[in-house]
Amino acid sequence: MKPLTFLLLLSIFVFGVDLKPENRRNKRKTKEYHLYTTRVNWTEAVKQCESKGMELVSILSRDENNALISSIKEAGQGKIGFWTSANRIEEGDTYYWNNGEKVTFTDWERGKPDKRIKGGEEEQCIEIKGFNTLKWNDNFCSHKLYYICEI
Numbered sequence: 600m601k602p603l604t605f606l607l608l609l610s611i612f613v614f615g616v617d618l619k620p621e622n623r624r625n626k627r628k629t630k631e632y633h634l635y636t637t638r639v640n641w642t643e644a645v646k647q648c649e650s651k652g653m654e655l656v657s658i659l660s661r662d663e664n665n666a667l668i669s670s671i672k673e674a675g676q677g678k679i680g681f682w683t684s685a686n687r688i689e690e691g692d693t694y695y696w697n698n699g700e701k702v703t704f705t706d707w708e709r710g711k712p713d714k715r716i717k718g719g720e721e722e723q724c725i726e727i728k729g730f731n732t733l734k735w736n737d738n739f740c741s742h743k744l745y746y747i748c749e750i
């Protein structure tokens with residue numbers, strides 16, 4: 600194969616792999632949510648989503664929050680909380696999504712985050728709270744909840 604042909608094929612391959620999914624995502628603009636009703640701790644939720652080729656959910660705007668709440672209601676869920684990817688495990692008082700973005704939009708339940716401490720563990724991970732409130736609450740990352748993956 601001539602070097603130029605090889606280079607051309609290589610660039611098609613690279614563009615095909617790198618750009619297509621991104622384009623598709625941008626065009627679609629809405630995320631796809633997959634709800635999982637198995638109770639796992641936060642770290643396990645991250646791993647489970649990754650193993651399915653997805654990410655534990657991030658909520659970057661009011662629109663995304665509304666879309667997510669609709670998905671939960673449509674699935675007949677809401678009694679048990681769902682893990683989101685927001686946490687302050689490494690950053691002290693600042694919450695970050697798993698994609699590295701700082702948490703800006705929030706939908707806390709009144710009085711949250713209350714950063715409770717129990718048995719030396721602090722509440723550092725954010726859930727969409729159950730009891731049909733579907734507002735945000737900080738919870739112990741070791742707590743076992745349902746989780747939502749996004750793609």
Ligand SMILES: [Ca+2]
Nearest residue numbers: 713714737738
């Ligand atoms: Ca809390």
